[in-house]
Amino acid sequence: xxxxxxxxxxxxxxxxxxxxxxxxxxxxxxxxxxxxxxxxxxxxxxxxxxxxxxxxxxxxxxxxxxxxxxxx
Numbered sequence: 886x887x888x889x890x891x892x893x894x895x896x897x898x899x900x901x902x903x904x905x906x907x908x909x910x911x912x913x914x915x916x917x918x919x920x921x922x923x924x925x926x927x928x929x930x931x932x933x934x935x936x937x938x939x940x941x942x943x944x945x946x947x948x949x950x951x952x953x954x955x956x957x
Contacts, residue, residue: 888903907919921934921939
């Protein structure tokens with residue numbers, strides 16, 4: 886589900902290769918669209934997605950719900 890490249894191996898085209906592999910595999914299996922996501926703060930991943938021809942098509946929001954630890 887996720888791709889993570891160790892820092893020592895970044896900038897060597899590994900992620901681009903893996904993304905291309907996923908795209909080609911999807912095409913072979915009849916897919917017409919492929920989607921990929923990243924965190925809103927991950928600007929390097931966002932830039933890579935744009936470089937590879939992906940575009941932002943929606944925004945998602947998340948809220949972490951935690952139990953109240955106060956004793957009322």
